[in-house]
Amino acid sequence: MTAASSPSYIGRFAPTPSGHLHFGSLVAALASYLDARSAGGRWLLRMEDLDPPREMPGAQAAIIEALHRYGFEWDGEWIRQSDRHDAYAHVVERLFSQGLAYACTCSRKQLEGYNGVYPGFCRNAGHSMENAAIRVRVPELEYAFTDRVQGEYRQHLGRDVGDFIIRRRDGLYAYQLAVVLDDAAQGVTDIVRGADLLDSTPRQLYLQELLGLSQPRYLHVPLIVQPDGHKLGKSYRSPALTPEQATPLLLRALRTLGQPTDDRLEHASPRQVLDWAIAHWDAALIPRTHTLQEAHLR
Numbered sequence: 001m002t003a004a005s006s007p008s009y010i011g012r013f014a015p016t017p018s019g020h021l022h023f024g025s026l027v028a029a030l031a032s033y034l035d036a037r038s039a040g041g042r043w044l045l046r047m048e049d050l051d052p053p054r055e056m057p058g059a060q061a062a063i064i065e066a067l068h069r070y071g072f073e074w075d076g077e078w079i080r081q082s083d084r085h086d087a088y089a090h091v092v093e094r095l096f097s098q099g100l101a102y103a104c105t106c107s108r109k110q111l112e113g114y115n116g117v118y119p120g121f122c123r124n125a126g127h128s129m130e131n132a133a134i135r136v137r138v139p140e141l142e143y144a145f146t147d148r149v150q151g152e153y154r155q156h157l158g159r160d161v162g163d164f165i166i167r168r169r170d171g172l173y174a175y176q177l178a179v180v181l182d183d184a185a186q187g188v189t190d191i192v193r194g195a196d197l198l199d200s201t202p203r204q205l206y207l208q209e210l211l212g213l214s215q216p217r218y219l220h221v222p223l224i225v226q227p228d229g230h231k232l233g234k235s236y237r238s239p240a241l242t243p244e245q246a247t248p249l250l251l252r253a254l255r256t257l258g259q260p261t262d263d264r265l266e267h268a269s270p271r272q273v274l275d276w277a278i279a280h281w282d283a284a285l286i287p288r289t290h291t292l293q294e295a296h297l298r
């Protein structure tokens with residue numbers, strides 16, 4: 001492939017190093033990897049280390065190690081969001097100077113009782129950027145897209161979200177902004193990730209529109225939850241992926257994604273399981289549910 005040609009499929013896996021990879025992240029990584037490779041596409045790895053206070057020491061190395069042990073191969077060097085602050089700052093300043101974003105000095109207490117929808121107190125206050133959160137103004141419009149698994153999804157940004165944060169008051173950049181800028185900078189055409197991010201997607205579509213970026217295709221896979229309803233991994237202790245379990249957990253993740261498996265694969269290497277799964281991948285078989293309970297997976 002020449003440098004000038006743009007591949008028709010670029011996918012990515014974008015883990016947050018707040019903890020180890022767990023079964024839920026394996027399902028997302030696997031779906032994104034198989035979808036890319038079965039399309040002859042590239043697959044990139046991006047470490048979403050936007051929030052140092054919430055980072056688990058050693059998590060970045062542990063994630064890379066686990067992906068290797070499970071047979072995943074990505075294209076090129078993996079990147080870190082912590083190396084991209086200049087790009088984020090540039091866009092925040094531009095949106096602010098254009099009046100598309102504004103500074104907000106509201107305290108957490110002032111925002112209690114609005115169900116997470118920002119009531120717009122600082123919209124016309126004209127605060128300066130220093131020591132303030134930066135919020136992007138949202139239109140009173142519904143944003144919709146067609147997810148490859150979940151079907152049509154729509155959300156009214158003004159009513160259901162409100163003006164949202166792109167840079168926190170402590171100077172950290174928001175996931176919503178970073179993910180949109182990075183996917184565009186890396187030329188990502190296809191986003192395959194967990195269904196917990198379905199309701200972030202309309203905000204991301206709005207930012208893409210605002211910044212003149214093209215819209216990728218989306219596929220949201222079911223989220224794996226604990227029997228008590230807790231999301232795996234986030235704010236809940238879930239087992240890390242051990243190397244010994246690689247083949248059985250890959251097979252279990254394949255079944256979770258509704259994909260066929262073969263008894264002979266039980267003794268195969270992780271790499272052999274992945275190669276077999278690339279050849280048999282069918283995204284249309286993925287269950288159209290938002291959550292699956294881990295206990296019900298065999």
Ligand code: GLU
Pocket residue numbers: 014015016048179192193194197
């Ligand atoms: N870093 C996010 C997470 O681990 C995923 C972001 C994305 O795939 O858009 O939940």
Ligand code: ZN
Pocket residue numbers: 103104105106120121122123
């Ligand atoms: Zn405010």
